[in-house]
Every structure is written in C-alpha cells, then in structure tokens.
Amino acid sequence: MALLEVKKLGISFGGLRAVDDFSLTIEKGDLYGLIGPNGAGKTTIFNLLTGVYKPTDGTIRLDGQNITGKSNIEINKAGIARTFQNIRLFSNLSVLDNVKAGLSNHYAYSTAAGIFRLPKYFRKEKEMTERAMELLRPFDLVDDADTLASNLPYGKQRKLEIARALATDPKLLLLDEPAAGMNPKETAGLMNTILTVRDDFKVTVLLIEHDMFLVSGICEKLSVLNFGQLLCEGKTSEVLSDPEVIKAYLGE
Amino acid sequence: MAFLDNLINGISLGSIYAVIALGYTLVYGIAKMLNFAHGDVIMVGGYVIFTAMTSMHLNGYLSVLIAILCCTILGIVIEKIAYKPLRQATSLAVLITAIGVSYFLQNMALLIFGEKPVTFTSVVNIPKISLFDGQIVIKSEAVASIIISVLIVIFLSLFINKTKSGRAMLAVSEDKDAARLMGINVNKTISLTFAIGSGLAAVAGALLCSTYPVLSNTTGAMPGIKAFVAAVFGGIGSIPGAMIGGLLIGVIEILGRAYISPQLADAIVFAVLIVVLMVKPTGILGKKVNEKV
Ligand SMILES: Nc1ncnc2c1ncn2[C@@H]1O[C@H](COP(=O)(O)OP(=O)(O)OP(=O)(O)O)[C@@H](O)[C@H]1O
Ligand SMILES: [Mg+2]
Numbered sequence: 001m002a003l004l005e006v007k008k009l010g011i012s013f014g015g016l017r018a019v020d021d022f023s024l025t026i027e028k029g030d031l032y033g034l035i036g037p038n039g040a041g042k043t044t045i046f047n048l049l050t051g052v053y054k055p056t057d058g059t060i061r062l063d064g065q066n067i068t069g070k071s072n073i074e075i076n077k078a079g080i081a082r083t084f085q086n087i088r089l090f091s092n093l094s095v096l097d098n099v100k101a102g103l104s105n106h107y108a109y110s111t112a113a114g115i116f117r118l119p120k121y122f123r124k125e126k127e128m129t130e131r132a133m134e135l136l137r138p139f140d141l142v143d144d145a146d147t148l149a150s151n152l153p154y155g156k157q158r159k160l161e162i163a164r165a166l167a168t169d170p171k172l173l174l175l176d177e178p179a180a181g182m183n184p185k186e187t188a189g190l191m192n193t194i195l196t197v198r199d200d201f202k203v204t205v206l207l208i209e210h211d212m213f214l215v216s217g218i219c220e221k222l223s224v225l226n227f228g229q230l231l232c233e234g235k236t237s238e239v240l241s242d243p244e245v246i247k248a249y250l251g252e
Numbered sequence: 253m254a255f256l257d258n259l260i261n262g263i264s265l266g267s268i269y270a271v272i273a274l275g276y277t278l279v280y281g282i283a284k285m286l287n288f289a290h291g292d293v294i295m296v297g298g299y300v301i302f303t304a305m306t307s308m309h310l311n312g313y314l315s316v317l318i319a320i321l322c323c324t325i326l327g328i329v330i331e332k333i334a335y336k337p338l339r340q341a342t343s344l345a346v347l348i349t350a351i352g353v354s355y356f357l358q359n360m361a362l363l364i365f366g367e368k369p370v371t372f373t374s375v376v377n378i379p380k381i382s383l384f385d386g387q388i389v390i391k392s393e394a395v396a397s398i399i400i401s402v403l404i405v406i407f408l409s410l411f412i413n414k415t416k417s418g419r420a421m422l423a424v425s426e427d428k429d430a431a432r433l434m435g436i437n438v439n440k441t442i443s444l445t446f447a448i449g450s451g452l453a454a455v456a457g458a459l460l461c462s463t464y465p466v467l468s469n470t471t472g473a474m475p476g477i478k479a480f481v482a483a484v485f486g487g488i489g490s491i492p493g494a495m496i497g498g499l500l501i502g503v504i505e506i507l508g509r510a511y512i513s514p515q516l517a518d519a520i521v522f523a524v525l526i527v528v529l530m531v532k533p534t535g536i537l538g539k540k541v542n543e544k545v
Binding site for chain 2: 050052071072073076077081082084088089090091092093097100101102104105107109111114115121124125128164165167168
C-alpha cells in the first residue's frame with residue numbers, strides 16, 4: 001500500500017483555481033520531488049496536505065487512513081510534518097527548545113507535575129533533552145543547542161526546521177524549498193543530510209525545490225506542477241528531459 | 253523616614269500590581285488579546301475569600317486556596333464561552349467582549365453582595381518587620397505582598413521556560429499555526445494561560461483586599477487598569493517587564509500621592525506611561541514584534 005495517496009485534489013481561492021485535479025502516489029521510503037515554476041501551487045499542496053487549507057475537492061489518504069479535511073494537529077498525529085518556505089522557527093526559543101516543542105506529543109507529563117517539579121517531570125524532561133540531542137546530531141546542531149534560534153545563521157535555521165519537524169515523529173516529511181538561500185557547498189551538505197535522515201529515521205520525504213542540482217541529485221521521482229495542474233510525473237531523469245517540462249521552465 | 257515608609261508602601265502596592273500585571277502580560281503574550289475583565293477576577297477572588305471566611309468560617313489560607321481554585325475555573329470558563337468563539341474575529345470585537353465580561357462580573361457581584369462595600373479581614377498573619385528600633389515598621393501585608401510576588405515571578409519563569417506546557421505557551425505566543433503543525437494543542441495552551449492568569453488574580457485579590465480592606469464590586473477595576481499600565485510600561489508580553497512595571501507604577505503612585513498631590517496621583521501614573529511610550533514604544537523590556545506572513 002502506498003504511504004500517501006492523493007486523488008483529484010483541488011482548491012479555489014475566490015476565482016483562482018490554485019490546485020486542480022492533482023493526484024499523487026508516494027511509496028514508503030521514497031524521496032520524492034515536487035517541482036514547478038513560481039506560483040504553480042506547490043506550497044498550496046503542502047498546505048492542503050497538512051490541513052492549513054481544506055481542499056474543495058479530492059481526497060488525501062496517509063497509510064490507508066483518510067485525512068482529508070482533518071485539523072493540523074490530527075494530521076500531524078497521523079504522521080505528516082513539514083518545514084516552511086519562509087522559515088517559521090520559534091525564534092525566541094533556543095535550538096534545543098524548538099526541537100523539544102516538536103516532541104511535546106510524545107512525552108506526556110501533567111502540567112501539575114511541571115508546576116510542582118515532581119520526579120516524573122525531571123525524568124521526562126531528561127528523556128526529551130536526550131531525544132532532542134539525537135535529532136540535532138545529523139544536522140550538526142548539537143553545539144548550537146543553547147543558541148537562540150533567531151541567532152543561527154540562515155542555513156542552520158533551515159536545518160533546525162527539519163529537525164523540529166522530525167521531532168514529531170512523522171511518517172512523511174514535507175520540505176518546502178530546504179535549500180533556498182544556501183550556497184552550493186551548503187546545498188551539497190544538505191543533500192547528504194536529507195539522505196541520511198531518510199534512512200536513519202525511516203521517513204518518506206516529499207520536497208519542493210527550485211535548485212535542479214539538488215532535485216536531480218537526490219530525488220528518485222518527480223511530479224511537475226504548472227498552473228495548479230500536474231504536467232508530468234515519473235522517474236527524475238525522464239521527467240527532467242521531457243520537452244513539456246523544459247518548456248514550462250523556460251517559458252515559451 | 254517618612255520617605256522610606258512611602259517607598260516601602262509603594263513597593264508593596266507595586267508587588268500587587270505586578271502579580272495582576274503578570275496575568276495581563278501572559279494572556280496578551282499568548283492569546284494576543286487584552287483581557288479587560290482580568291481586574292474583575294480579582295474582585296471575584298476577594299468575595300470568594302470573604303464568603304469562605306465569614307459565612308463558612310474557614311481559615312484564611314484555606315479560603316485563599318478555594319479562591320485560587322474558583323478563579324482558575326472562572327478564567328477557563330470565561331475564555332471558553334466569551335473569547336474562544338472569537339478566535340478569528342477582529343481585536344476590536346474581542347476587546348468589546350472583554351469589557352462586556354468585565355461589566356457582567358461587576359454586576360453579578362452587585363446582585364449577589366449588594367452595593368454596600370464589605371470589610372475584609374486580612375488573611376495575612378505573619379509577623380510585621382520592625383527596622384531602626386521601630387522607626388520603620390513594615391506591615392505584615394506588605395511583607396507578604398513583596399515575598400509572594402517575587403516567588404510568583406520566579407516560579408512562573410521556571411514554569412514557562414523549563415516545562416513542556418511552558419514551552420508550548422512560548423511556541424503558541426510566537427506562531428500559532430506553526431505550533432499547531434508541530435502537534436501543539438493551541439486551544440489547550442490558551443486555556444492553561446487563562447487558568448494561570450486567573451489563579452494569580454485570586455492571589456492578587458487576597459493581597460489587595462488584605463492591604464486595603466474594603467471590598468466592593470468595583471474593587472478590581474482601578475487596580476486592573478493600573479496593572480495593565482504596568483504591563484505596558486514594562487513591555488507587554490514580558491514577565492520580568494510586568495514585575496518591573498508593577499513596582500514602578502506602585503512606587504510612582506504612592507510617592508506622587510505623598511509628595512505631589514493625592515488627587516493627581518493617578519494622573520501622574522498615566523502621564524509617566526505616556527512619556528515612557530513616547531521614548532520606547534514597546535515598553536521597558538518589550539521586544540519588537542515581527543508579524544509573520
Ligand atoms: N491563501 C491564499 N489566498 C489566495 N491566493 C493564494 C493563497 N495561497 C496561495 N495563493 C495563490 O495560489 C497560487 C499558488 O501559490 P503557491 O504559493 O502554492 O505557489 P508555489 O508553487 O509554492 O510558488 P513558489 O515557487 O513561488 O513558492 C499563487 O497564485 C498564489 O498567489
Ligand atoms: Mg512555494
């Protein structure tokens with residue numbers, strides 16, 4: 001069974017059909033790319049998948065479970081986590097606390113235990129810190145654990161967003177332009193990190209990216225979106241040599 | 253010595269303002285709304301203590317505990333019934349609703365307890381402090397106010413910065429949508445914020461009514477507004493800011509009353525606020541808020 005099955009997804013904003021008749025199937029363990037020109041509707045698809053917008057048409061199934069129209073929290077619990085095109089870290093929290101915020105749902109202790117500092121509070125917080133450190137390691141952020149997120153350099157902020165999303169223990173990780181603003185060296189590092197993360201944390205990855213070096217370097221399959229509609233999908237090398245795709249990217 | 257006396261009274265009153273201001277600042281920081289009914293929760297707390305002590309003959313401390321419990325629940329209920337349905341509404345609509353809740357609480361108290369103010373018996377029974385051979389006496393209520401407000405600030409900071417629920421509050425205060433997408437329950441977090449703020453209001457009620465032992469249905473109104481000024485003064489959203497703002501407002505008010513004019517004391521408080529906001533629009537410890545798109 002496919003991990004993610006999207007059928008005939010669509011949404012309109014007033015008169016604008018931002019996404020139309022969009023279908024997508026992603027198998028467990030895939031590293032899948034979603035590409036397309038600016039304004040094609042890529043981020044809107046992420047917003048639909050994570051419950052930020054409710055679709056006007058279509059269905060979304062994750063691991064067999066119908067999650068169409070569910071709330072953000074329910075969808076996160078079902079197993080989808082994401083990063084944002086414009087970084088949205090909790091900038092006044094430390095790097096460590098950003099990741100621990102993502103861990104909230106998996107380490108239960110009552111508010112009272114926190115107020116009165118019962119033994120359970122200390123035990124759970126220690127477990128959370130240890131887990132958060134494990135999540136920071138692949139991103140080379142361990143030494144920055146106590147830094148305020150807003151004081152991190154840009155490239156590291158992007159990585160921290162991925163670590164925070166991973167903290168929620170997703171089955172499917174959505175990355176919205178993870179390499180945006182990175183130099184070629186940083187991008188190369190990020191590509192390795194994404195590959196290790198996929199293997200070590202056993203997640204499936206769907207990413208949006210304009211950087212063709214990254215896309216052709218790590219994505220196994222691609223879907224190309226143009227004006228809200230699927231233009232083409234398949235193996236990366238085949239898709240990238242498709243004349244329709246080249247035309248959409250280069251214009252007329 | 254009279255000056256020292258006044259200063260101590262100012263710090264004592266300021267400590268109470270600080271406890272109220274913490275509630276304002278927490279709710280503003282996390283739910284992004286001005287809960288103008290906050291002051292009236294103080295009054296409710298006062299009446300709960302009064303009733304528990306006079307009608308049920310309970311001991312003072314136990315009465316305060318009951319008041320904290322009642323106000324905590326009241327805070328959660330107010331949020332659920334009056335504010336939660338307006339989560340997507342304009343801030344003006346929310347503000348008007350908060351003023352409505354304020355009047356509702358005041359009028360309910362009027363209905364139940366009548367318009368005649370009642371005399372409140374102090375719940376504080378720790379010893380007073382005598383300094384310089386008794387030339388300066390710090391009343392036990394003042395001692396209690398100062399110690400309790402300091403303890404509250406410490407505990408609250410620890411809670412917010414070091415626990416899971418506190419982290420959720422900080423995350424929600426920064427970016428509700430991102431918090432939701434990380435699995436944080438925003439509604440529960442806002443509810444918790446109101447619970448804490450209102451519980452603190454009950455403590456403030458106990459201290460305020462013990463220090464100034466007259467209780468009526470409008471008792472919470474003016475201290476509520478002054479504490480709001482204190483929160484803005486210190487930088488709304490900031491916990492240490494609320495403490496500093498509270499202390500400054502208390503001291504300015506008492507010194508202004510003693511050395512400038514009793515009638516103008518309140519006006520002076522607001523004048524200082526205006527000056528501070530002209531120099532530093534975000535308040536003493538306030539941060540610039542970057543709106544996310
Ligand atoms: N909430 C909204 N209300 C109205 N229009 C919207 C909304 N969200 C997105 N759109 C529109 O939908 C279209 C697709 O936007 P989207 O952000 O999904 O593009 P994108 O493919 O992510 O582009 P980019 O590569 O520039 O990030 C755009 O025309 C955009 O203006
Ligand atoms: Mg986009």
